[in-house]
Amino acid sequence: MGDHREEREAGRLVYPVLSRRSGGLSVGVNLFPDRKLCNFDCPYCEVFLSSEPGPRGRGFDPRELEEELEAFLERGYAEAWAPEPVRDLCISGNGEPTLSPFLGAAIEACASARRLRPGLLGAADLVLITNATGFLSPSVSALLEAAVAREGLVIWAKLDGATPDAFRRMSRSRYALEEVAAGIASFASRSPVTVQTMLCRSGGAEPSLAELEAYAALIGRLVEGGARIRALQLYTKARPSPGEPPGQETEGLGDGRLAELAALVASRLPIPVRAFGASGELVLP
Numbered sequence: 260m261g262d263h264r265e266e267r268e269a270g271r272l273v274y275p276v277l278s279r280r281s282g283g284l285s286v287g288v289n290l291f292p293d294r295k296l297c298n299f300d301c302p303y304c305e306v307f308l309s310s311e312p313g314p315r316g317r318g319f320d321p322r323e324l325e326e327e328l329e330a331f332l333e334r335g336y337a338e339a340w341a342p343e344p345v346r347d348l349c350i351s352g353n354g355e356p357t358l359s360p361f362l363g364a365a366i367e368a369c370a371s372a373r374r375l376r377p378g379l380l381g382a383a384d385l386v387l388i389t390n391a392t393g394f395l396s397p398s399v400s401a402l403l404e405a406a407v408a409r410e411g412l413v414i415w416a417k418l419d420g421a422t423p424d425a426f427r428r429m430s431r432s433r434y435a436l437e438e439v440a441a442g443i444a445s446f447a448s449r450s451p452v453t454v455q456t457m458l459c460r461s462g463g464a465e466p467s468l469a470e471l472e473a474y475a476a477l478i479g480r481l482v483e484g485g486a487r488i489r490a491l492q493l494y495t496k497a498r499p500s501p502g503e504p505p506g507q508e509t510e511g512l513g514d515g516r517l518a519e520l521a522a523l524v525a526s527r528l529p530i531p532v533r534a535f536g537a538s539g540e541l542v543l544p
């Protein structure tokens with residue numbers, strides 16, 4: 260059984276993958292088949308470069324998503340994946356999904372597929388992976404809040420770094436840590452989120468203990484302030500990244516080290532902390 264991320268990279272709208280964080284088969288939905296679109300430039304990003312022309316040459320079409328979902332669920336699954344259970348339908352793909360005008364249509368297509376196939380998808384989560392900047396938009400927040408309430412949408416919101424310097428280094432964006440954290444706090448005061456955070460070496464250095472303490476303190480303040488953060492997912496880099504600047508290359512942490520750092524964070528917080536290394540989910544010491 261292989262990893263089918265190349266289907267996303269080739270411009271497919273639906274791409275099944277074995278996902279560490281999903282715990283098995285995840286059916287990815289790609290809102291950006293023609294080119295990467297993101298307001299972050301994370302150094303560890305696995306998606307091809309924004310400046311490169313897309314592999315498919317045409318954009319997202321909700322009807323094509325429905326057709327590709329139908330084809331996968333009717334034939335592709337049985338041919339290549341059965342009896343592996345589908346853990347989730349996951350909206351992410353080549354960029355930041357909340358930047359797409361088709362986000363609502365994609366959520367509805369996935370929710371509809373789940374309603375139509377309770378046997379295959381009844382236990383599958385509907386997941387959105389976001390860099391959390393959409394929470395700064397009232398219209399995106401309202402769309403997501405409605406989807407959480409109506410469809411049980413599960414949101415995995417990225418927060419890479421809890422000092423201004425770490426956040427800038429990991430997002431390489433125009434966004435400030437304070438505004439993204441405030442957006443998470445505001446949204447999560449109304450709807451639950453899972454926060455996910457990349458821990459990796461950058462330019463040869465792993466996250467400092469001061470950064471990890473700042474991270475645990477920030478999450479702790481958000482939770483104390485009423486943010487419904489269901490869990491933290493700490494993970495590390497698993498695949499090469501295109502276009503990393505020389506001297507600032509990112510590199511995954513070993514399972515043992517990631518588990519140690521995750522245990523440190525977990526010891527400071529009242530919420531579940533899960534860690535995902537090269538071998539899958541890790542048992543924390």
Ligand code: SF4
Binds near residue numbers: 299301304305353354
């Ligand atoms: S937010 Fe996601 S898609 Fe955007 S640059 Fe970071 S890793 Fe890549």
